[in-house]
Amino acid sequence: MSIAVRYYTESHNTEKLCKAAADAIGVEALTVDTPLAEPVDKLILGSSPYKFAIPEQVKSFLEANKDKIGEIYLISCPALWESSMKYVKEFCTPLGLTVNDNDFHCKGEFLRFHKGKPDANDIAACAAWAKKTF
Numbered sequence: 001m002s003i004a005v006r007y008y009t010e011s012h013n014t015e016k017l018c019k020a021a022a023d024a025i026g027v028e029a030l031t032v033d034t035p036l037a038e039p040v041d042k043l044i045l046g047s048s049p050y051k052f053a054i055p056e057q058v059k060s061f062l063e064a065n066k067d068k069i070g071e072i073y074l075i076s077c078p079a080l081w082e083s084s085m086k087y088v089k090e091f092c093t094p095l096g097l098t099v100n101d102n103d104f105h106c107k108g109e110f111l112r113f114h115k116g117k118p119d120a121n122d123i124a125a126c127a128a129w130a131k132k133t134f
């Protein structure tokens, strides 16, 4: 089974989770600036919300790589939303992409909200999620 990890991050919150998940299963975590070189069975996608939306960089990555993605597993750490699931699904479904309901999400620091999140416990939980899921 082939697995790739791609993420978008501005303040490194989503990156910390994606790197922990990738380390736990022995793959590399790269940003969405790096296209998929080969088709993958599963894509772990790190995408937290910005301005009530999925970042344009994530949308561009998904559109450009959709023919190489088997199934998406989402990691997100929003400040307000519970997860990015609903919005990622809304974008992915018309592209013919499937997002598995088994995602990882926790709170992410934003301004004075959720200071220090994701914290060490969240990062360990994300690594455990990846080990159990993949």
Ligand SMILES: Cc1cc2nc3c(=O)[nH]c(=O)nc-3n(C[C@H](O)[C@H](O)[C@H](O)COP(=O)(O)O)c2cc1C
Residues within 6 Å of the ligand: 008, 009, 010, 011, 012, 013, 014, 015, 048, 049, 050, 051, 052, 053, 077, 078, 079, 080, 081, 082, 107, 108, 109, 110
């Ligand atoms: C400009 C801006 C807009 C944001 N908009 C949202 C939002 O609409 N909903 C939400 O839940 N969180 C929102 N957030 C919070 C981020 O999703 C959260 O801080 C996340 O952990 C950032 O991940 P990153 O550090 O990997 O970029 C916003 C953060 C910023 C800086």
